Amino acid sequence: MKDSSRMDIVKIDATDRSPEIEFDFLNNIYSLSGESYPENTASLYVPLIEKLAGHLELQQETRIEFTFELIYFNSSSARVILKLFDLLDKAAENNEVIINWCFEEDDDAMEELGEEFGEDLVNAVFNLKPKS
Amino acid sequence: MIAQEMWDFRVKLAGEGIIFCYSGFMTEEVLFGIGNTLKKKLAMEQADKRIARGVFSLFVEQVQNVIRYSTELPHDDPDPDYLKNELRYGLLSIGKKDNRYFVACANKVPNQDVTRMRSNLAKIQGMDKAGLKSLYKELLRSEVPEGSKGAGVGFVEIARRATRGFDFDFYKTDADHSYFAIKAYI
Numbered sequence: 001m002k003d004s005s006r007m008d009i010v011k012i013d014a015t016d017r018s019p020e021i022e023f024d025f026l027n028n029i030y031s032l033s034g035e036s037y038p039e040n041t042a043s044l045y046v047p048l049i050e051k052l053a054g055h056l057e058l059q060q061e062t063r064i065e066f067t068f069e070l071i072y073f074n075s076s077s078a079r080v081i082l083k084l085f086d087l088l089d090k091a092a093e094n095n096e097v098i099i100n101w102c103f104e105e106d107d108d109a110m111e112e113l114g115e116e117f118g119e120d121l122v123n124a125v126f127n128l129k130p131k132s
Numbered sequence: 133m134i135a136q137e138m139w140d141f142r143v144k145l146a147g148e149g150i151i152f153c154y155s156g157f158m159t160e161e162v163l164f165g166i167g168n169t170l171k172k173k174l175a176m177e178q179a180d181k182r183i184a185r186g187v188f189s190l191f192v193e194q195v196q197n198v199i200r201y202s203t204e205l206p207h208d209d210p211d212p213d214y215l216k217n218e219l220r221y222g223l224l225s226i227g228k229k230d231n232r233y234f235v236a237c238a239n240k241v242p243n244q245d246v247t248r249m250r251s252n253l254a255k256i257q258g259m260d261k262a263g264l265k266s267l268y269k270e271l272l273r274s275e276v277p278e279g280s281k282g283a284g285v286g287f288v289e290i291a292r293r294a295t296r297g298f299d300f301d302f303y304k305t306d307a308d309h310s311y312f313a314i315k316a317y318i
Contacts, residue, residue, distance in 0.1 A: 017164060037167075037192050039160040072185060074192050075272075075289040082272045106181060109293075116265055 010048065018044055019070060025055050028062055033069035033102075036077035045080045049087070056091040064088070064095050069102040070110065078113075085117050085124075092123030105130045149229030158198040158222040158239070167191065170226060179233075186318045187233045189293045191226060193286040194237035194314065198222040200286075232296055236315035246302050246310050252284075253300050253314075256291045264292050290316050 014020035019034035030052070038044045056064070066088055073081065088097050099121070101114035111128065118126040145153055151173065154166060170191060174184040199220065222239040241249065259267065271285040290298060296317035303311045 016168070037196075039164075072188065074189070074196065075285045076196070078268075078289075079272045079285070082269065086273075104181075107185070108182060109185060116269070120269070 010051070021048065023048060023052065025051075028059065028064040029067075030065070031067040031069065032081075033067075035072045036070060036080075037072070037074040038077070041076040041080060045077075049080065049083060052084075053087055056087060056095075059091060059095050062095045063098070064091060065098045065100070067100040067102065068114075071104070071107075082117060085121065089121045089124045092121075092125075097124040098127065099124050100127045100129055102129045102131055105132045145225075148225075148227060149234075150225045150227040152224070152226040154222075154224045156222075157220055158195055158224070159220075160199065163192065163195045163199070166195075166224070183233060183318055186293045186295065187226070187235060190235040190290055190316045190318065191224075193289045193293075194235055194316070195222070195224060197284065197286045198224075198237055198239045200284075233318045234315055236313065238311055238313035240305065240309045241302075241312045243304065243308055243310055246312075249312065250300075250302065253287060256287055257298065257300075259291070261292075264288060268292060287314075290314070294318060 008024070008026040010021065010023040010025075012018075012021040014034040015038075017035060018038040019032045019036050022029075022031045024030065066084065068081065070081075085099065088099055091097055099118070101118060103110035103114060111130070114128050118128065152166060152170060154162065156162070167188065171184070171188060174187060179187070220239075222237060225234075225236045227234055256264070256267070268285065268288045271288060294316035298314060298316035300312070300314040303313075305311050
């Protein structure tokens with residue numbers, strides 16, 4: 001796994017069981033794409049979530065966009081995703097936060113997961129995006 | 133002799149519709165290896181994508197349940213290594229019978245966990261879709277660590293993915309252990 005972390009951009013390449021992760025803290029554009037059932041969910045995600053949480057707290061009237069483009073994730077990863085939704089919704093109290101949930105057009109399960117996670121959002125803008 | 137024994141075994145497995153069978157220590161490497169092969173097999177069969185992903189999900193959650201049991205043992209256990217291995221030993225089968233796919237897993241659990249597991253699983257089994265969804269989110273948001281003694285989110289995931297339900301059972305093997313089996317259908 002290549003981990004090219006600089007001060008403001010974190011990019012981690014996808015593996016067969018973990019997604020490509022791109023966190024651009026400078027432009028507030030974030031994405032997770034691929035499959036997620038890592039061997040150790042906490043060691044992959046916890047440092048990133050902590051960094052993101054700290055960063056989001058400092059944002060004011062900023063546009064923040066997070067795109068999820070996942071094909072499959074296990075229940076441990078679902079815990080991480082819901083945590084991200086909650087963090088982003090909190091940040092949306094004083095920022096413009098957009099969450100994109102992309103799924104393959106014929107993947108009902110992934111669409112439904114998006115709906116289920118999205119329905120709890122109060123402040124963030126949520127887009128369900130089917131792709132063919 | 134050996135060949136016939138193995139052939140008989142194979143015939144028995146085939147009779148149950150079993151496509152994959154694994155008995156041994158459950159590790160992340162095993163999960164990954166069988167998982168990849170399972171994906172290829174389902175793609176070859178041209179299984180409906182939704183079914184294929186559901187079967188894969190049942191497989192991941194069940195195997196990770198077995199793996200996690202070993203990691204959640206109390207630290208003051210008198211013989212942690214022995215028990216760890218004992219509990220991590222699992223039996224997995226994946227197959228298709230009567231037009232349903234199934235994923236089944238079995239492993240030893242401490243007898244003291246049986247009552248709690250049985251009541252949690254029965255509760256989950258009796259829930260409708262909306263109930264499962266809210267329990268799923270509640271468990272995802274709880275700070276309880278993965279694989280701890282609560283109603284594991286893994287079992288809820290299994291219930292949500294198993295479009296044709298799931299069965300479970302316990303069988304007491306000795307004074308301290310029971311054999312726990314779960315079989316989920318799509």
